[in-house]
Amino acid sequence: MLRKKRCAILILHLLSSSERRYWMKKWLRGRESRSHMTLVRELRQSHQEDLFNYLRMSSDTFNMLLTMVKPYISKMNTKMRQSISAEERLIATLRFLATGQSFEDLKFPTRISPQSLGVIIPETSKYICLLLKDLCIKLPSSxxxxxxxxxxxxxxxxxxxxxxxxxxxxxxxxxxxxxxxxxxxxxxxxxxxxxxxxxxxxxxxxxxxxxxxxxxxxxxxxxxxxxxxxxxxxxxxxxxxxxxxxxxxxxxxxxxxxxxxxxxxxxxxxxxxxxxxxxxxxxxxxxxxxxxxxxxxxxxFRVLHTEINMKPEKIDYIVLASCYLHNLLKKNENANYLxxxxxxxxxxxxxxxxxxxxxxxxxxxxxxxxxxxxxxxxxxxxxxxxxxxxxxxxxxxxxxxxxxxx
Structure with missing residues (x-):
């Protein structure tokens, strides 16, 4: 009985506290309308050169890559929140590879928490490697x-x-x-x-x-x-x-x-x-x-100029993804990539x-x-x-x- 009273008092204290705790910071909640996704969509429509500088690839190549990885990196929505879309995951990964920004810095344009980026980027890089492996890098056999x-x-x-x-x-x-x-x-x-x-x-x-x-x-x-x-x-x-x-x-x-x-x-x-x-x-x-x-x-891929702060097995995927994307872009974008x-x-x-x-x-x-x-x-x-x-x-x-x- 005493234990129940203590629990009730604790709950009332938490509810009456002026400093509420949230599972997500308020400014991160505006990801859908306030992240760099709005900019990227605008660039994809009318500013291809700037899009290339931002993602290191054209809209056509990005669409092709997104189609390939989407089935593997898409997540289910829940009653609590909308999942981070495959498009957002891929763009965050490409931006990380292109700039080498830390997760703490990358959270501001993406409006994705550093903890989530630490899972999303290695996972997306892994599937880029798996899906482009035979398509882009192949040791001759004959x-x-x-x-x-x-x-x-x-x-x-x-x-x-x-x-x-x-x-x-x-x-x-x-x-x-x-x-x-x-x-x-x-x-x-x-x-x-x-x-x-x-x-x-x-x-x-x-x-x-x-x-x-x-x-x-x-x-x-x-x-x-x-x-x-x-x-x-x-x-x-x-x-x-x-x-x-x-x-x-x-x-x-x-x-x-x-x-x-x-x-x-x-x-x-x-x-x-x-x-x-x-x-x-x-x-x-x-x-x-x-x-x-x-x-x-x-x-x-400026990430290769930084001190990559991950577990070695995750770094392997980051570096390999850069190499596979290099070959893909060399073939698809030709002189624009060099x-x-x-x-x-x-x-x-x-x-x-x-x-x-x-x-x-x-x-x-x-x-x-x-x-x-x-x-x-x-x-x-x-x-x-x-x-x-x-x-x-x-x-x-x-x-x-x-x-x-x-």
Whole structure:
């Protein structure tokens, strides 16, 4: 009886209190009419260029993406409240990827609480990855598909028998709880590593994310399914008798990676002969495709310039979604998507590399892998590199290469 009286007194006290507690802040309740959705709908109707800047895609591409993910991210309405629509969820996610704003900052234009954004954005990113996986990023599985990529490298970058450019970048993250130095990299911050293989048109044909930043050099590739297939000869690469000058089919990489019979890297930068300098220039020219792909990616999806504060498994979806969207937009939006100020180009007449990153400061760009340590290299890999060197000096020489080595 006494307990019932106490409960009744407590209820009366709460009802009479001048400071009522609400399950949602009052200003968040106006989401339907006062959020950025009104602006987005206006942009979709008559301001396509501004819409592209806001969402990083055109209205047609957005509609296509919304149609794909809507069945998976839509939620049921309840008697208590209306659910956050699939359109709002997708737009909030795209805006997060485009800007890298914190959930606390993003709550103001979206009028969605930070707690809800912390669930919505990783979930939507996850379904973007699952639905675009086979559509946008696909590692070739046949000789004909590899030869098609090689044609692009030979025609655009004058490098024959090339199946792609390999590189890895550190993605800055907030230190996960109880992780110690597991994610601590050689640049003295916490990260996970994004590994990628890129074709001649700045498109990803393979991506892998999640290796801890402590594995700072090119050895990180050994943890990927791509490398395991390469080692076990399961990539179905063209045999030498189908390649130009009977040379190995190769992937181009930088000094962070180990030389391999199918992975080719520059000669060490000491006591180089003229022929070796020519080879290094030609390889660097082809490898620039992956540098430019990362430059475009980070320019369009600014979340990659921030310290991402989520659990590592959620960060994986954020980064992968950016890569899948990169390929989707590269194909659908074509030239409109490419930020030319984020590309590294060449002045062939004067023999100089033009590094223009626009407003991207060096401190904020994605960090490259640490230069690899000396490793035992098979003689076949060295001989293969020498064959390419001879080819670039003789049969495969191009006139402008001498502007860069003289």
């Amino acid at each position: 000789i004909e598909e590899w030869q098609e990529i090689a044609k692009g490298y030979e025609s655009r970058w004058h490098f024959p028998n090339c199946g792609g450019a390999i590189d890895g970048k550190h993605i800055r993250i907030r230190k996960p709880a109880n992780s110690g130095s597991y994610y601590y990299n050689y640049k003295h911050y916490f990260s996970i590593v994004l590994m990628a293989v890129v074709n001649a048109d700045y498109e990803f044909i393979y991506v892998d994310i999640g290796c801890n930043g402590r594995v700072s050099d090119g050895g990180v590739i050994e943890y990927t399914s791509f490398y395991k297939k390469l080692q076990n000869k399961q990539l179905n690469l063209p045999p030498n008798n189908m390649n130009k000058n009977n040379m190995n089919f190769v992937f181009v990489a930088d000094d962070a990676f180990a030389l391999h019979e199918n992975v080719i890297k520059p000669y060490p930068q000491r006591n180089l002969t003229r022929e070796e300098r020519i080879f290094n220039y030609r390889l660097c020219r082809a490898r620039r495709t992956v540098e430019n792909a990362f430059g475009i990616l980070s320019s369009r 930020p030319t100020r984020a590309l590294i180009t060449e002045d062939l007449d004067f023999g100089r590399v033009v590094r223009v990153h626009g407003d991207l400061s060096e401190d904020n760009t994605l960090t490259s892998l640490q230069q690899g340590h000396s490793r035992n290299v098979c003689e076949t890999a060295k001989l293969n590199r020498d064959k390419y060197k001879e080819y670039f000096v003789h049969d495969g020489a191009v006139s402008f290469q001498y502007n860069f080595v003289n």
